Amino acid sequence: MNPIAEELNGVIQNTNPNIYDMLSNKGKQLYFPRGILSQGAEAKEKAFRYNATIGIATEGGVPMHLSSIMSSINVDPEQSLNYAPSFGVLKLRQTWRTHIFNKNPSLSGKAVSLPIVTNGITHGLSVTADMWIDEDDVILLPDKIWGNYNLIFTVLHGAKIRQYPLFSSQGGFNLNAFEDALQKQALDTKKIVVLLNFPNNPTGYTPTVAEGKRIQEILINVAEKGNNVLVLTDDAYFGLFYDDTSMKESLFALLTESHPKIMTIKLDGATKETYVWGLRVGFITYGTLTKDNPSDIYDALEKKTAGAVRGSISNDSHLSQSVILGALNSENYPKEKEEKFRVMLQRGRRVKEVLANKKYGDVWEVYPFNSGYFMCLGLKTVNPEALRVHLLDKYGVGVISLGKSDIRVAFSCVEEEDILTLFDIIYRGIKDLEKVSDH
Structure with missing residues (x-):
């Protein structure tokens, strides 16, 4: 060792x-390891003439760089192109x-x-x-x-x-x-x-x-x-x-x-x-x-x-x-975070409002949710993978199928005004598959 x-x-x-x-x-x-890293750190502190330890290319005392790269980066080369610890x-x-x-x-x-x-x-x-x-x-x-x-x-x-x-x-x-x-x-x-x-x-x-x-x-x-x-x-x-x-x-x-x-x-x-x-x-x-x-x-x-x-x-x-x-470190960061949180909060609350409709109760169970990006539905009558494919092919709607009974819905990427339509389409897709199975 x-x-x-x-x-x-x-x-x-x-x-x-x-x-x-x-x-x-x-x-x-x-x-x-100590080795090269510790030697490089020591040189950075003491090498006042030439520092030939670091594994990057420099020019004019800063990391060598291409203008075509830096034109897209608003961060100093030392803090953007250099190796981080x-x-x-x-x-x-x-x-x-x-x-x-x-x-x-x-x-x-x-x-x-x-x-x-x-x-x-x-x-x-x-x-x-x-x-x-x-x-x-x-x-x-x-x-x-x-x-x-x-x-x-x-x-x-x-x-x-x-x-x-x-x-x-x-x-x-x-x-x-x-x-x-x-x-x-x-x-x-x-x-x-x-x-x-x-x-x-x-x-x-x-x-x-x-x-x-x-x-x-x-x-x-x-x-x-x-x-x-x-x-x-x-x-x-x-x-x-x-x-x-x-x-x-x-x-x-x-x-x-x-x-x-x-x-x-x-x-x-x-x-x-x-x-x-x-x-x-x-x-x-x-x-x-x-x-x-x-x-x-x-x-x-x-x-x-x-x-x-x-x-x-x-x-x-x-x-x-x-x-x-x-x-x-930005003074605007707390305000910006709160603004985006409010968007997510309203989407989460809208999902709860929509799913409170009793008409959905015959086709799925809503698992408890109170946070994050996602919520899950436990399907009662159809296979989740079959539903996933059907929703994509017929309605252009994407969800994730999980295991034998569940689908995951990422409400994080659905606008608040579209949430009712989304779940109505999922409901419609289930009803489509139920009709097929009845035949």
Whole structure:
């Protein structure tokens, strides 16, 4: 094992040995190399004549560039064309952590790591799997999930997914099924991995405040009995909450510093929060409880995570990070965010109004939703894939079919005035297929 990895492992073991035990075999071997990077950093500080260490081309003391490229970029070459650190641009990391604290009041008085920048949340999940997931590890997820989890965790990392029903018969988060799944897994493995994605993709559901508190209690109870609990919070759609019943902060905030055997990892990003899907800027942030100052263990975990980033993509786009940082520091940012939130809020509320019409009750069940981009319908009479194809071919309407009974509707990309028409067309499509099956 590399001596730097051994050094980082020692820091983690001395600060909280439970966290070390949760690392994957690969995670224990990960480190951030010194070598060329440290030599380059030293040269940047001291090489006053010629700096022949960096792997870029320069001209006139700035990164070499083409006018045909820079004519489309309103960002200085140093902040757009140059390599960013594998950790991410420091000012962006600091600003994003402040953003996390501002949006999550339950973090007040707690310590979390500086976020590591990833190439979107998908890459963040993959890096997290590198760090924490071994082959044959079991990940607990609800029965309604983002399909990419299968690729990331099972195909690419060899883990197993075990599922529990997301919704109870009363229509909220299925706390009993969640607790039962945890207790059963606790009998099989010392390390339990839980992924919590709220607002949920595909259903658009976020737990109520009471449900969130109970989720926290259930996880602490499992840790109290001796299991190490690794909790991943996929907060991709964070902030898009449309009614008064849902939590308005991440479960990361409740679980950080809740128990020394609970390691919480927040995966979030600018992708959806700032409406920049193609800029690909995500973050990984750690929160746990230690007996001493947590800065040492966070520093070690940040270095291992940055090593995983360096070993996969080297670093994220400097241009994207500079654009996001500029937006976050803009005095207009809060107002602009609120304006776009209002648009999404009105669309979500309009969907609820439309679906309250009892005429739809004979063809679908509306799953609970209160947040995010999506909502799901459970079809009662037709196959979802057959409906998807029929809606495309006859009406030019696209939806996503899921499993044996569900379709996902992204109301995020439908104008408010078109929502009634959209669901009427879906209803009409179902009736078309019912007539065909009757014959």
